[in-house]
Amino acid sequence: MNAKILTFFIAMLGACLLFPQQAHVQGGEKSLTLAQAAMCEEIRDNAPYNLGVVFSMANEKVCCFTMFDPVPERTFIYHSWFRRDRLITSIKLSLEPPQWATVSRIQLREADKGPWRVEITDQTGRVFRTLRFSITD
Protein backbone atom coordinates (compact mmCIF):
# COMPACT_ATOMS: atom_id res chain seq x y z
CA MET A 1 0.00 0.00 0.00
CA ASN A 2 2.75 2.44 0.97
CA ALA A 3 4.76 1.61 -2.15
CA LYS A 4 1.73 2.51 -4.33
CA ILE A 5 1.27 5.91 -2.63
CA LEU A 6 4.98 6.68 -3.01
CA THR A 7 4.91 5.74 -6.71
CA PHE A 8 1.90 8.03 -7.23
CA PHE A 9 3.62 11.05 -5.64
CA ILE A 10 6.83 10.51 -7.65
CA ALA A 11 4.78 10.34 -10.84
CA MET A 12 2.99 13.60 -9.97
CA LEU A 13 6.27 15.36 -9.13
CA GLY A 14 7.77 14.21 -12.45
CA ALA A 15 4.76 15.55 -14.36
CA CYS A 16 5.05 18.93 -12.65
CA LEU A 17 8.75 19.18 -13.48
CA LEU A 18 8.28 18.17 -17.11
CA PHE A 19 5.29 20.43 -18.02
CA PRO A 20 5.42 23.63 -15.95
CA GLN A 21 5.63 26.21 -18.81
CA GLN A 22 2.79 24.83 -20.76
CA ALA A 23 0.63 25.08 -17.68
CA HIS A 24 1.60 28.78 -17.11
CA VAL A 25 1.03 29.79 -20.73
CA GLN A 26 -2.24 28.06 -20.95
CA GLY A 27 -3.42 29.69 -17.67
CA GLY A 28 -2.03 33.39 -18.06
CA GLU A 29 -2.13 36.35 -20.51
CA LYS A 30 0.77 38.04 -22.34
CA SER A 31 2.10 41.02 -20.31
CA LEU A 32 3.44 44.38 -21.47
CA THR A 33 7.15 43.85 -22.25
CA LEU A 34 9.87 46.40 -23.02
CA ALA A 35 11.69 45.02 -26.04
CA GLN A 36 14.17 47.83 -26.65
CA ALA A 37 15.21 51.06 -24.91
CA ALA A 38 18.00 53.40 -25.89
CA MET A 39 19.17 56.99 -25.72
CA CYS A 40 19.93 58.46 -29.12
CA GLU A 41 20.59 61.68 -30.95
CA GLU A 42 17.58 61.39 -33.22
CA ILE A 43 15.00 59.04 -34.76
CA ARG A 44 15.29 58.07 -38.39
CA ASP A 45 12.88 55.67 -40.13
CA ASN A 46 11.22 54.89 -36.80
CA ALA A 47 14.54 53.69 -35.39
CA PRO A 48 17.05 55.24 -32.95
CA TYR A 49 20.03 56.87 -34.65
CA ASN A 50 23.49 57.41 -33.11
CA LEU A 51 22.87 55.56 -29.87
CA GLY A 52 25.12 56.51 -26.98
CA VAL A 53 25.63 57.35 -23.32
CA VAL A 54 27.14 60.81 -23.81
CA PHE A 55 25.48 63.59 -25.82
CA SER A 56 26.96 66.91 -26.76
CA MET A 57 25.19 70.22 -26.31
CA ALA A 58 25.90 70.72 -30.00
CA ASN A 59 23.15 68.18 -30.84
CA GLU A 60 20.60 70.51 -29.25
CA LYS A 61 18.35 67.57 -28.30
CA VAL A 62 18.44 64.05 -26.94
CA CYS A 63 15.86 61.29 -27.42
CA CYS A 64 14.70 58.31 -25.40
CA PHE A 65 13.48 55.52 -27.67
CA THR A 66 11.42 52.62 -26.31
CA MET A 67 9.73 49.72 -28.09
CA PHE A 68 7.22 47.45 -26.37
CA ASP A 69 6.39 44.00 -27.72
CA PRO A 70 3.89 42.71 -26.96
CA VAL A 71 1.41 45.39 -25.96
CA PRO A 72 -1.64 43.39 -24.77
CA GLU A 73 -3.94 46.37 -24.57
CA ARG A 74 -4.00 50.08 -25.03
CA THR A 75 -2.12 51.62 -22.17
CA PHE A 76 0.27 54.37 -21.04
CA ILE A 77 3.83 54.47 -19.97
CA TYR A 78 6.01 57.30 -18.58
CA HIS A 79 9.48 58.57 -19.48
CA SER A 80 10.71 60.37 -16.37
CA TRP A 81 13.78 62.51 -16.98
CA PHE A 82 16.07 63.15 -13.95
CA ARG A 83 19.10 65.36 -13.78
CA ARG A 84 21.28 64.42 -10.77
CA ASP A 85 18.35 62.74 -8.98
CA ARG A 86 16.08 65.74 -9.57
CA LEU A 87 12.98 65.08 -11.66
CA ILE A 88 13.00 67.48 -14.59
CA THR A 89 10.03 66.18 -16.55
CA SER A 90 7.77 63.16 -16.77
CA ILE A 91 6.31 62.48 -20.22
CA LYS A 92 3.19 60.34 -20.59
CA LEU A 93 3.22 58.20 -23.77
CA SER A 94 0.42 55.95 -25.11
CA LEU A 95 0.95 52.41 -26.36
CA GLU A 96 -1.27 50.53 -28.82
CA PRO A 97 -1.48 46.75 -29.31
CA PRO A 98 0.06 44.58 -30.60
CA GLN A 99 3.46 46.32 -30.46
CA TRP A 100 4.43 49.96 -30.23
CA ALA A 101 7.51 52.16 -30.39
CA THR A 102 7.45 55.55 -28.73
CA VAL A 103 9.89 58.40 -28.18
CA SER A 104 10.35 61.32 -25.80
CA ARG A 105 12.91 64.04 -26.23
CA ILE A 106 14.19 67.13 -24.47
CA GLN A 107 15.71 70.27 -25.88
CA LEU A 108 19.16 70.91 -24.43
CA ARG A 109 20.12 74.08 -22.61
CA GLU A 110 23.44 75.17 -21.12
CA ALA A 111 22.23 74.39 -17.61
CA ASP A 112 21.43 70.79 -18.60
CA LYS A 113 25.04 69.61 -18.57
CA GLY A 114 25.74 66.75 -16.17
CA PRO A 115 24.62 63.20 -15.49
CA TRP A 116 21.04 62.25 -16.38
CA ARG A 117 18.77 59.23 -16.23
CA VAL A 118 15.43 58.31 -17.74
CA GLU A 119 13.18 55.93 -15.86
CA ILE A 120 10.69 54.04 -17.99
CA THR A 121 7.69 53.15 -15.84
CA ASP A 122 4.14 51.90 -16.25
CA GLN A 123 1.04 53.51 -14.79
CA THR A 124 1.62 51.81 -11.46
CA GLY A 125 5.18 53.12 -11.17
CA ARG A 126 6.84 49.80 -11.99
CA VAL A 127 10.24 50.57 -13.51
CA PHE A 128 10.89 48.72 -16.79
CA ARG A 129 14.40 50.07 -17.18
CA THR A 130 16.62 53.02 -16.26
CA LEU A 131 18.77 54.55 -18.97
CA ARG A 132 21.78 56.56 -17.80
CA PHE A 133 23.66 59.15 -19.88
CA SER A 134 25.49 62.46 -19.65
CA ILE A 135 25.08 65.80 -21.36
CA THR A 136 28.48 67.40 -22.01
CA ASP A 137 30.01 70.31 -23.90
Add this chain to the structure above:
Amino acid sequence: MDTLLSLFTSLRWQDIVDILLVSYIVFRLYILLRGTTVFHVLIGIALLWLSHRIALFLGLIVTSWAMQGIMAVTALIIIVVFRNEIRSVLQAKNARALLWGLARKESETPVDIIAESVYELARSHTGALIVLPGTDDVDEVIHSGIPWGGTVSKEMLLSIFWHDNPVHDGAAIIKGERVEEVGAILPLSHRKDLPSSYGTRHRAAAGLAEKTDALVVLVSEERGEVAVAQGSRVHTVKQRDHFMQILREHAEVPGQRKAYLKRQRLELGIAALASILFITGVWFSFARGWDTLTALEVPLGFINRNPGTEIVDTSANSAHLELSGSSTLIRSLRPEQVNVRIDLSKAGAGPNTVPITKESIALPPGISLKKVEPTAVTVTLDKVITKEVPVQVDWVGTLPEDLRLAEVRLEPEMVEVMGGEEVLESVSTIYTEPVPLDNLEPSGTITVRLALNPASLRIASGSKDKVTVEYVTKQRLH
Protein backbone atom coordinates in the same frame (compact mmCIF):
# COMPACT_ATOMS: atom_id res chain seq x y z
CA MET B 1 31.96 90.67 48.01
CA ASP B 2 30.96 88.34 45.18
CA THR B 3 33.76 89.72 43.05
CA LEU B 4 36.25 89.10 45.85
CA LEU B 5 34.92 85.58 46.31
CA SER B 6 35.10 84.86 42.60
CA LEU B 7 38.67 86.18 42.56
CA PHE B 8 39.73 83.66 45.18
CA THR B 9 37.71 80.75 43.79
CA SER B 10 39.21 81.23 40.34
CA LEU B 11 42.77 80.93 41.66
CA ARG B 12 44.79 78.25 39.91
CA TRP B 13 47.22 76.05 41.79
CA GLN B 14 49.95 77.76 39.80
CA ASP B 15 48.80 81.10 41.22
CA ILE B 16 49.02 79.82 44.79
CA VAL B 17 52.51 78.43 44.15
CA ASP B 18 53.41 81.74 42.54
CA ILE B 19 52.28 83.76 45.57
CA LEU B 20 53.87 81.41 48.12
CA LEU B 21 57.18 81.29 46.28
CA VAL B 22 57.56 85.05 46.00
CA SER B 23 56.30 85.52 49.56
CA TYR B 24 59.03 83.17 50.77
CA ILE B 25 61.63 85.13 48.81
CA VAL B 26 60.45 88.36 50.44
CA PHE B 27 60.44 86.67 53.85
CA ARG B 28 64.00 85.45 53.30
CA LEU B 29 65.07 88.96 52.29
CA TYR B 30 63.60 90.20 55.55
CA ILE B 31 65.50 87.54 57.53
CA LEU B 32 68.76 88.41 55.78
CA LEU B 33 68.45 92.18 55.78
CA ARG B 34 66.58 92.98 59.01
CA GLY B 35 68.41 95.45 61.16
CA THR B 36 70.35 96.81 58.20
CA THR B 37 69.85 100.15 56.47
CA VAL B 38 69.04 98.38 53.20
CA PHE B 39 65.96 96.90 54.81
CA HIS B 40 64.62 100.33 55.75
CA VAL B 41 65.20 101.58 52.21
CA LEU B 42 63.39 98.52 50.83
CA ILE B 43 60.42 99.31 53.05
CA GLY B 44 60.52 102.83 51.58
CA ILE B 45 60.44 101.42 48.06
CA ALA B 46 57.50 99.18 48.94
CA LEU B 47 55.61 102.22 50.22
CA LEU B 48 56.49 104.09 47.04
CA TRP B 49 55.13 101.21 44.98
CA LEU B 50 51.91 101.23 47.01
CA SER B 51 51.59 104.97 46.42
CA HIS B 52 52.20 104.40 42.72
CA ARG B 53 49.37 101.84 42.51
CA ILE B 54 47.02 104.13 44.43
CA ALA B 55 47.92 107.03 42.13
CA LEU B 56 47.23 104.78 39.13
CA PHE B 57 43.90 103.72 40.58
CA LEU B 58 42.91 107.34 41.15
CA GLY B 59 44.04 108.31 37.68
CA LEU B 60 46.83 110.63 38.84
CA ILE B 61 48.89 110.25 35.74
CA VAL B 62 51.86 112.51 36.51
CA THR B 63 52.08 111.37 40.14
CA SER B 64 52.14 107.72 39.19
CA TRP B 65 54.69 108.45 36.50
CA ALA B 66 56.88 110.30 39.03
CA MET B 67 56.54 107.49 41.57
CA GLN B 68 57.56 104.99 38.97
CA GLY B 69 60.64 107.04 38.10
CA ILE B 70 61.61 107.48 41.74
CA MET B 71 61.26 103.75 42.37
CA ALA B 72 63.49 102.91 39.43
CA VAL B 73 66.14 105.39 40.56
CA THR B 74 65.91 104.26 44.19
CA ALA B 75 66.38 100.62 43.23
CA LEU B 76 69.49 101.62 41.32
CA ILE B 77 70.75 103.72 44.22
CA ILE B 78 70.31 100.82 46.65
CA ILE B 79 72.52 98.59 44.56
CA VAL B 80 75.19 101.27 44.14
CA VAL B 81 75.18 102.80 47.62
CA PHE B 82 74.61 99.70 49.68
CA ARG B 83 76.62 97.30 47.58
CA ASN B 84 79.07 96.63 50.40
CA GLU B 85 76.35 96.00 52.94
CA ILE B 86 74.49 93.68 50.59
CA ARG B 87 77.70 91.86 49.77
CA SER B 88 78.59 91.40 53.43
CA VAL B 89 75.13 90.02 54.17
CA LEU B 90 75.30 87.57 51.30
CA GLN B 91 78.93 86.58 51.77
CA ALA B 92 78.58 85.98 55.47
CA LYS B 93 75.83 83.42 55.00
CA ASN B 94 76.13 79.89 53.79
CA ALA B 95 73.56 78.37 51.42
CA ARG B 96 71.48 76.96 54.28
CA ALA B 97 71.39 80.30 56.06
CA LEU B 98 70.40 82.04 52.83
CA LEU B 99 67.57 79.66 51.95
CA TRP B 100 66.35 78.17 55.20
CA GLY B 101 68.03 79.22 58.44
CA LEU B 102 66.47 81.64 60.90
CA ALA B 103 69.44 83.65 62.17
CA ARG B 104 68.91 84.88 65.68
CA LYS B 105 68.89 88.56 66.07
CA GLU B 106 70.32 88.36 69.56
CA SER B 107 73.16 86.16 70.65
CA GLU B 108 74.56 84.87 73.92
CA THR B 109 76.10 87.35 76.32
CA PRO B 110 79.91 87.03 76.05
CA VAL B 111 80.41 86.29 79.75
CA ASP B 112 84.15 85.56 79.52
CA ILE B 113 84.91 88.81 77.68
CA ILE B 114 82.94 90.86 80.18
CA ALA B 115 84.63 89.09 83.11
CA GLU B 116 88.11 89.56 81.69
CA SER B 117 87.42 93.23 80.94
CA VAL B 118 85.89 93.92 84.35
CA TYR B 119 88.83 92.42 86.31
CA GLU B 120 91.27 94.23 84.03
CA LEU B 121 89.49 97.51 84.86
CA ALA B 122 89.63 96.59 88.58
CA ARG B 123 93.33 95.92 88.39
CA SER B 124 93.92 99.33 86.82
CA HIS B 125 91.55 101.04 89.34
CA THR B 126 89.31 102.24 86.54
CA GLY B 127 85.75 102.81 87.62
CA ALA B 128 83.03 101.15 85.52
CA LEU B 129 79.30 100.55 85.55
CA ILE B 130 77.79 97.84 83.31
CA VAL B 131 74.10 96.98 83.07
CA LEU B 132 72.94 93.55 81.89
CA PRO B 133 69.12 93.84 81.56
CA GLY B 134 66.86 90.97 82.56
CA THR B 135 63.28 90.57 81.35
CA ASP B 136 62.21 94.03 82.55
CA ASP B 137 62.41 96.97 80.20
CA VAL B 138 65.26 99.14 81.58
CA ASP B 139 64.67 101.91 79.02
CA GLU B 140 61.91 103.31 81.22
CA VAL B 141 64.26 104.01 84.14
CA ILE B 142 67.51 104.81 82.30
CA HIS B 143 67.98 108.23 80.74
CA SER B 144 70.46 110.09 78.57
CA GLY B 145 72.13 107.01 77.16
CA ILE B 146 74.16 107.49 74.00
CA PRO B 147 73.54 104.82 71.33
CA TRP B 148 76.67 102.79 70.74
CA GLY B 149 75.83 99.58 68.86
CA GLY B 150 79.25 97.96 69.05
CA THR B 151 80.05 94.31 69.54
CA VAL B 152 81.35 93.53 73.00
CA SER B 153 85.11 93.21 73.17
CA LYS B 154 87.66 93.70 75.91
CA GLU B 155 89.28 96.64 74.12
CA MET B 156 85.96 98.36 73.64
CA LEU B 157 84.94 98.04 77.28
CA LEU B 158 88.36 99.29 78.43
CA SER B 159 88.15 102.27 76.12
CA ILE B 160 84.57 103.15 77.13
CA PHE B 161 85.62 103.48 80.80
CA TRP B 162 88.97 105.14 80.08
CA HIS B 163 89.39 108.30 82.20
CA ASP B 164 89.58 110.64 79.25
CA ASN B 165 86.55 109.18 77.54
CA PRO B 166 83.62 111.66 77.83
CA VAL B 167 81.15 108.81 78.51
CA HIS B 168 83.24 106.98 81.12
CA ASP B 169 81.12 108.25 84.04
CA GLY B 170 77.86 106.75 82.79
CA ALA B 171 76.79 103.13 82.56
CA ALA B 172 77.20 100.84 79.55
CA ILE B 173 74.11 98.80 78.64
CA ILE B 174 74.95 95.36 77.20
CA LYS B 175 72.22 93.40 75.46
CA GLY B 176 73.37 90.07 74.14
CA GLU B 177 76.70 90.55 72.45
CA ARG B 178 76.26 94.22 71.76
CA VAL B 179 76.92 97.36 73.77
CA GLU B 180 73.65 99.16 73.10
CA GLU B 181 74.23 102.41 74.98
CA VAL B 182 76.97 104.16 76.93
CA GLY B 183 77.01 107.14 79.28
CA ALA B 184 73.63 106.11 80.66
CA ILE B 185 72.39 107.77 83.85
CA LEU B 186 70.96 105.25 86.32
CA PRO B 187 68.44 106.09 89.07
CA LEU B 188 70.11 106.45 92.48
CA SER B 189 69.05 104.34 95.46
CA HIS B 190 67.60 106.21 98.42
CA ARG B 191 68.17 103.38 100.88
CA LYS B 192 69.50 104.36 104.27
CA ASP B 193 71.09 101.04 105.08
CA LEU B 194 73.76 101.20 102.46
CA PRO B 195 77.35 101.45 103.75
CA SER B 196 78.66 104.98 104.02
CA SER B 197 81.63 103.98 101.88
CA TYR B 198 79.31 103.58 98.89
CA GLY B 199 79.72 106.39 96.43
CA THR B 200 77.46 107.54 93.64
CA ARG B 201 78.42 104.58 91.39
CA HIS B 202 77.33 102.11 94.09
CA ARG B 203 74.06 103.95 94.72
CA ALA B 204 73.32 104.08 90.97
CA ALA B 205 73.94 100.31 90.67
CA ALA B 206 71.76 99.62 93.69
CA GLY B 207 69.04 101.99 92.41
CA LEU B 208 68.63 100.19 89.08
CA ALA B 209 68.85 96.74 90.68
CA GLU B 210 66.01 97.69 93.08
CA LYS B 211 63.73 98.89 90.29
CA THR B 212 64.35 96.14 87.70
CA ASP B 213 65.63 92.59 87.46
CA ALA B 214 68.79 93.83 85.69
CA LEU B 215 72.24 92.74 86.88
CA VAL B 216 74.50 95.73 87.42
CA VAL B 217 78.27 95.24 87.53
CA LEU B 218 80.37 97.96 89.06
CA VAL B 219 84.13 98.42 89.44
CA SER B 220 85.27 100.52 92.32
CA GLU B 221 87.82 103.10 91.26
CA GLU B 222 89.21 103.58 94.77
CA ARG B 223 89.40 99.98 96.03
CA GLY B 224 89.84 98.24 92.67
CA GLU B 225 87.06 95.81 93.53
CA VAL B 226 84.33 94.22 91.42
CA ALA B 227 80.84 94.29 92.87
CA VAL B 228 77.48 93.08 91.63
CA ALA B 229 74.07 94.63 92.35
CA GLN B 230 71.03 92.42 91.87
CA GLY B 231 67.68 92.92 93.48
CA SER B 232 68.28 94.54 96.85
CA ARG B 233 71.78 93.09 97.23
CA VAL B 234 75.09 94.68 96.45
CA HIS B 235 78.10 92.48 97.10
CA THR B 236 81.72 92.32 96.20
CA VAL B 237 82.92 89.40 94.04
CA LYS B 238 86.54 88.55 94.55
CA GLN B 239 86.80 85.48 92.39
CA ARG B 240 86.56 85.82 88.64
CA ASP B 241 85.02 82.32 88.31
CA HIS B 242 82.35 83.25 90.80
CA PHE B 243 81.67 86.43 88.87
CA MET B 244 81.30 84.45 85.63
CA GLN B 245 78.94 82.06 87.40
CA ILE B 246 76.76 85.01 88.48
CA LEU B 247 76.71 86.37 84.90
CA ARG B 248 75.77 82.94 83.50
CA GLU B 249 72.99 82.48 86.01
CA HIS B 250 71.65 85.93 85.11
CA ALA B 251 71.80 85.22 81.39
CA GLU B 252 69.76 82.07 81.96
CA VAL B 253 67.11 83.64 84.09
CA PRO B 254 64.02 81.44 83.74
CA GLY B 255 61.57 83.10 81.40
CA GLN B 256 64.14 85.44 79.86
CA ARG B 257 65.05 83.07 77.04
CA LYS B 258 61.50 81.85 76.77
CA ALA B 259 60.30 85.42 76.41
CA TYR B 260 62.98 86.07 73.83
CA LEU B 261 61.99 83.00 71.80
CA LYS B 262 58.34 83.98 72.05
CA ARG B 263 59.18 87.47 70.83
CA GLN B 264 61.29 86.00 68.04
CA ARG B 265 58.49 83.65 66.92
CA LEU B 266 55.96 86.47 67.01
CA GLU B 267 58.21 88.69 64.94
CA LEU B 268 58.86 85.99 62.33
CA GLY B 269 55.17 85.09 62.19
CA ILE B 270 54.21 88.72 61.60
CA ALA B 271 56.93 89.01 58.95
CA ALA B 272 55.73 85.84 57.18
CA LEU B 273 52.10 86.99 57.27
CA ALA B 274 53.05 90.46 56.06
CA SER B 275 55.06 88.91 53.19
CA ILE B 276 52.12 86.78 52.09
CA LEU B 277 49.65 89.66 52.34
CA PHE B 278 51.97 92.01 50.50
CA ILE B 279 52.70 89.58 47.67
CA THR B 280 49.04 88.58 47.42
CA GLY B 281 48.23 92.25 46.99
CA VAL B 282 50.96 92.69 44.42
CA TRP B 283 49.87 89.52 42.61
CA PHE B 284 46.23 90.59 42.40
CA SER B 285 47.31 94.03 41.32
CA PHE B 286 49.40 92.61 38.47
CA ALA B 287 47.56 89.48 37.48
CA ARG B 288 43.93 90.14 38.24
CA GLY B 289 42.83 93.29 36.57
CA TRP B 290 39.25 92.55 35.45
CA ASP B 291 39.32 95.23 32.86
CA THR B 292 40.50 93.01 29.99
CA LEU B 293 37.98 91.50 27.61
CA THR B 294 38.48 89.38 24.54
CA ALA B 295 36.24 87.69 22.01
CA LEU B 296 36.78 84.28 20.48
CA GLU B 297 34.98 82.35 17.77
CA VAL B 298 35.15 78.76 18.96
CA PRO B 299 34.03 75.76 16.85
CA LEU B 300 31.33 73.65 18.46
CA GLY B 301 32.23 70.11 19.45
CA PHE B 302 29.51 67.48 19.81
CA ILE B 303 29.96 64.69 22.34
CA ASN B 304 28.07 61.61 23.56
CA ARG B 305 26.16 61.20 20.29
CA ASN B 306 24.33 57.90 19.91
CA PRO B 307 26.53 55.83 17.56
CA GLY B 308 23.42 54.80 15.61
CA THR B 309 22.77 58.40 14.61
CA GLU B 310 24.62 61.10 12.79
CA ILE B 311 24.47 64.87 12.64
CA VAL B 312 22.87 66.07 9.44
CA ASP B 313 22.41 69.71 10.31
CA THR B 314 23.25 72.27 13.01
CA SER B 315 21.90 75.77 13.46
CA ALA B 316 25.44 76.98 14.27
CA ASN B 317 28.91 75.62 13.76
CA SER B 318 30.70 77.92 16.18
CA ALA B 319 30.00 80.02 19.26
CA HIS B 320 31.02 83.61 19.85
CA LEU B 321 32.50 83.86 23.36
CA GLU B 322 33.27 87.05 25.27
CA LEU B 323 35.86 86.30 27.93
CA SER B 324 37.38 88.35 30.71
CA GLY B 325 40.45 87.97 32.85
CA SER B 326 43.70 89.64 33.66
CA SER B 327 45.57 91.09 30.75
CA THR B 328 48.41 88.64 31.43
CA LEU B 329 46.13 85.61 31.21
CA ILE B 330 44.18 86.98 28.26
CA ARG B 331 47.42 87.63 26.38
CA SER B 332 48.64 84.10 26.99
CA LEU B 333 45.27 82.56 26.03
CA ARG B 334 45.49 80.12 23.11
CA PRO B 335 42.34 79.24 21.10
CA GLU B 336 42.88 75.50 21.65
CA GLN B 337 42.52 76.07 25.41
CA VAL B 338 38.87 77.04 24.94
CA ASN B 339 36.39 74.32 24.02
CA VAL B 340 32.65 74.32 23.59
CA ARG B 341 31.23 70.81 23.86
CA ILE B 342 27.57 70.13 23.22
CA ASP B 343 26.32 67.06 25.06
CA LEU B 344 24.07 65.00 22.77
CA SER B 345 23.50 62.15 25.21
CA LYS B 346 19.80 63.02 25.46
CA ALA B 347 19.34 63.88 21.78
CA GLY B 348 17.31 61.62 19.50
CA ALA B 349 16.62 61.44 15.75
CA GLY B 350 15.22 64.71 14.44
CA PRO B 351 15.86 68.31 15.56
CA ASN B 352 17.14 68.79 19.13
CA THR B 353 17.65 72.17 20.79
CA VAL B 354 20.56 72.02 23.23
CA PRO B 355 21.45 75.05 25.41
CA ILE B 356 25.07 76.26 25.49
CA THR B 357 25.67 76.63 29.22
CA LYS B 358 28.75 77.48 31.28
CA GLU B 359 29.16 73.75 31.85
CA SER B 360 29.48 73.26 28.09
CA ILE B 361 32.41 75.66 27.89
CA ALA B 362 35.88 74.66 29.08
CA LEU B 363 38.05 77.65 29.96
CA PRO B 364 41.54 77.83 31.43
CA PRO B 365 41.63 78.78 35.15
CA GLY B 366 41.45 82.52 35.75
CA ILE B 367 39.39 83.20 32.62
CA SER B 368 35.69 83.82 33.04
CA LEU B 369 32.83 83.82 30.57
CA LYS B 370 30.96 87.08 30.09
CA LYS B 371 28.69 86.23 27.18
CA VAL B 372 28.03 83.47 24.69
CA GLU B 373 26.22 83.69 21.35
CA PRO B 374 24.12 81.74 20.49
CA THR B 375 22.76 80.53 23.80
CA ALA B 376 21.37 77.36 22.24
CA VAL B 377 22.04 75.26 19.16
CA THR B 378 19.62 73.12 17.20
CA VAL B 379 21.17 69.83 16.16
CA THR B 380 19.33 67.59 13.71
CA LEU B 381 20.21 63.94 14.09
CA ASP B 382 19.37 61.19 11.66
CA LYS B 383 19.30 57.42 12.06
CA VAL B 384 22.21 55.78 10.27
CA ILE B 385 21.20 53.20 7.66
CA THR B 386 22.88 51.51 4.66
CA LYS B 387 21.50 51.54 1.14
CA GLU B 388 22.56 49.92 -2.11
CA VAL B 389 22.52 52.42 -4.97
CA PRO B 390 23.61 52.31 -8.63
CA VAL B 391 26.77 54.05 -9.79
CA GLN B 392 26.82 56.45 -12.75
CA VAL B 393 29.82 57.99 -14.49
CA ASP B 394 29.92 61.78 -14.56
CA TRP B 395 31.36 62.44 -18.02
CA VAL B 396 32.65 65.95 -18.80
CA GLY B 397 34.39 67.63 -21.69
CA THR B 398 34.01 66.87 -25.40
CA LEU B 399 34.51 63.80 -27.53
CA PRO B 400 35.97 64.19 -31.03
CA GLU B 401 33.11 65.13 -33.36
CA ASP B 402 33.26 61.87 -35.35
CA LEU B 403 33.04 59.64 -32.25
CA ARG B 404 30.26 58.68 -29.92
CA LEU B 405 30.47 56.87 -26.59
CA ALA B 406 28.31 53.89 -27.43
CA GLU B 407 28.54 51.56 -24.44
CA VAL B 408 29.65 51.72 -20.81
CA ARG B 409 29.86 48.90 -18.29
CA LEU B 410 30.67 49.43 -14.64
CA GLU B 411 32.18 47.05 -12.13
CA PRO B 412 30.58 47.09 -9.62
CA GLU B 413 27.32 48.54 -10.89
CA MET B 414 26.00 49.06 -7.35
CA VAL B 415 27.65 50.20 -4.12
CA GLU B 416 26.48 50.16 -0.53
CA VAL B 417 26.57 53.52 1.21
CA MET B 418 25.92 54.53 4.81
CA GLY B 419 24.29 57.72 5.95
CA GLY B 420 21.35 59.35 7.63
CA GLU B 421 17.99 57.84 6.82
CA GLU B 422 16.53 61.14 5.63
CA VAL B 423 19.57 61.94 3.56
CA LEU B 424 19.70 58.54 1.91
CA GLU B 425 16.02 58.70 1.11
CA SER B 426 16.73 61.32 -1.52
CA VAL B 427 19.86 59.62 -2.86
CA SER B 428 19.20 57.23 -5.73
CA THR B 429 22.53 57.35 -7.55
CA ILE B 430 26.18 57.65 -6.58
CA TYR B 431 28.17 59.52 -9.20
CA THR B 432 31.84 59.19 -9.94
CA GLU B 433 34.28 62.03 -9.93
CA PRO B 434 34.17 63.90 -13.25
CA VAL B 435 35.78 61.84 -16.06
CA PRO B 436 37.15 63.95 -18.94
CA LEU B 437 36.29 62.81 -22.46
CA ASP B 438 38.85 64.95 -24.29
CA ASN B 439 41.81 62.59 -24.19
CA LEU B 440 39.88 59.34 -23.95
CA GLU B 441 41.32 56.35 -25.82
CA PRO B 442 38.93 54.90 -28.45
CA SER B 443 38.05 52.00 -26.17
CA GLY B 444 39.39 50.80 -22.88
CA THR B 445 39.08 50.51 -19.13
CA ILE B 446 39.63 53.19 -16.50
CA THR B 447 39.29 53.26 -12.71
CA VAL B 448 37.37 56.16 -11.22
CA ARG B 449 36.82 57.25 -7.64
CA LEU B 450 33.30 57.79 -6.33
CA ALA B 451 32.21 61.29 -5.33
CA LEU B 452 29.94 61.07 -2.29
CA ASN B 453 27.39 63.83 -2.11
CA PRO B 454 26.37 64.97 0.49
CA ALA B 455 29.67 64.64 2.28
CA SER B 456 28.03 62.98 5.27
CA LEU B 457 27.65 59.81 3.22
CA ARG B 458 30.32 57.12 3.38
CA ILE B 459 30.98 53.84 1.68
CA ALA B 460 29.82 50.88 3.75
CA SER B 461 32.41 48.36 4.76
CA GLY B 462 32.68 45.72 2.07
CA SER B 463 32.11 48.16 -0.80
CA LYS B 464 34.89 49.91 -2.70
CA ASP B 465 35.22 53.62 -3.18
CA LYS B 466 36.31 53.12 -6.81
CA VAL B 467 34.67 51.57 -9.89
CA THR B 468 36.13 50.15 -13.08
CA VAL B 469 34.62 51.70 -16.22
CA GLU B 470 34.79 49.68 -19.44
CA TYR B 471 33.76 51.81 -22.41
CA VAL B 472 33.45 51.49 -26.17
CA THR B 473 33.46 54.36 -28.69
CA LYS B 474 32.10 54.06 -32.21
CA GLN B 475 32.05 56.19 -35.34
CA ARG B 476 29.28 58.72 -35.35
CA LEU B 477 26.82 58.30 -38.23
CA HIS B 478 25.89 61.29 -40.32
